[in-house]
Amino acid sequence: MSEEALVAVELRKQYTTRGSPPIDALRGVSLRIAKGERVALLGRNGAGKTTFLRIASTLLVPSSGSVHVFGHDAIADPDSVRPLLAVVPQEGKPFFHLTPREQVYSYLRARGFARESARAQSESALEQMGLLEVADRLSITLSGGQRQRTMVATVIATEAPIMFLDEPTIGMDPFARREVWASLRRLTQRGSTILLTTHYLDEAENLAQRLSIIERGRVLVEGSGEELKRRAGGTLRVSIVGGARLGPELESFGTVVPDGEAVHVITSPEQVQELLGLTLRAKLPTTVGPVTLEEAFLRVVGRSIDSEG
Ligand SMILES: Nc1ncnc2c1ncn2[C@@H]1O[C@H](COP(=O)(O)OP(=O)(O)OP(=O)(O)O)[C@@H](O)[C@H]1O
Ligand SMILES: [Mg+2]
Numbered sequence: 001m002s003e004e005a006l007v008a009v010e011l012r013k014q015y016t017t018r019g020s021p022p023i024d025a026l027r028g029v030s031l032r033i034a035k036g037e038r039v040a041l042l043g044r045n046g047a048g049k050t051t052f053l054r055i056a057s058t059l060l061v062p063s064s065g066s067v068h069v070f071g072h073d074a075i076a077d078p079d080s081v082r083p084l085l086a087v088v089p090q091e092g093k094p095f096f097h098l099t100p101r102e103q104v105y106s107y108l109r110a111r112g113f114a115r116e117s118a119r120a121q122s123e124s125a126l127e128q129m130g131l132l133e134v135a136d137r138l139s140i141t142l143s144g145g146q147r148q149r150t151m152v153a154t155v156i157a158t159e160a161p162i163m164f165l166d167e168p169t170i171g172m173d174p175f176a177r178r179e180v181w182a183s184l185r186r187l188t189q190r191g192s193t194i195l196l197t198t199h200y201l202d203e204a205e206n207l208a209q210r211l212s213i214i215e216r217g218r219v220l221v222e223g224s225g226e227e228l229k230r231r232a233g234g235t236l237r238v239s240i241v242g243g244a245r246l247g248p249e250l251e252s253f254g255t256v257v258p259d260g261e262a263v264h265v266i267t268s269p270e271q272v273q274e275l276l277g278l279t280l281r282a283k284l285p286t287t288v289g290p291v292t293l294e295e296a297f298l299r300v301v302g303r304s305i306d307s308e309g
Helices: 049-056 078-084 100-110 115-128 144-158 174-189 201-207 225-231 243-253 269-281 293-308
Strands: 004-017 020-034 038-042 064-069 085-088 162-166 193-197 210-215 218-223 236-240 255-259 262-267 286-290
Touching: 004 049, 004 193, 020 049, 020 064, 020 193, 020 210, 020 218, 038 049, 038 174, 038 201, 049 064, 049 162, 049 193, 078 085, 085 144, 100 115, 100 144, 115 144, 115 174, 144 162, 144 174, 162 174, 174 193, 174 201, 201 293, 210 225, 210 293, 218 225, 218 293, 225 293, 236 243, 236 269, 243 255, 243 262, 243 269, 255 293, 262 269, 262 293, 269 286
Parallel strands: 038 193, 038 210, 085 162, 162 193
Antiparallel strands: 004 020, 004 064, 210 218, 236 262, 236 286, 255 262
């Protein structure tokens, strides 16, 4: 098997619906993922993330471009790709008339697992997802988060070489989200590859080694969280109470984000000292902290929206 888990080149997808203008959901997206990597696709609603995932997982055919999964052509030869992957679809639901235990077990059996290993793998996945207590209740009686955990349990139980997870932790409590992160990390340590989408930027930062921001069907930025923050103008945030009255003077230190009478400056470690000197002389209470990935995302995507609009 190829050491590159996924190679997508110049993927384009135009949706055509009768009676409405065509929609260019992907406008030339390329992405390479090495075996064992965890990569997150980020982007605003409608950016094209689900479209990309559906194409990469053989559920949708692109208008043009190519996708290879472990060296197999996902478009010309989807049958050889499907056994290598498992998918948590966006807004997927477990079968309501099955219990989580039946759901996970029967999915593994359908994928060709022998009885014994299907049982062992499903028990382990149910335990990892904290589902043992509800494992024998019909899914229709489960809470929203418990249903979502069942969807994730079904996929992690496969230990498939590559897993596509579209907003896997939506509706989960903060404990459950961390259980998912730990399980996905364990899987990649054992050689699986993960591509996920999420709107939780803390999740992307905690879990993914590499991020790719999609905006209007194109890759806007790709790299680690730290690289993304540098692109946003710095890795530190200096918050100045009453900083609005310092005016344009602040702009030489980095990106200025107004917040009522307060001001946040996204800046670099090299410039922090001089900026603190300024706010000290002005007697303005100031705090320094790391920029969050969410702030960097808002800056980078926001700039792109401004320049297009
Ligand atoms: N089946 C479809 N028919 C027509 N247009 C579609 C279809 N599915 C998606 N689109 C459009 O394609 C674009 C990309 O949608 P997609 O679902 O890939 O976005 P996304 O990045 O996953 O967004 P979200 O974060 O909201 O899930 C959007 O403009 C959407 O309206
Ligand atoms: Mg989506």
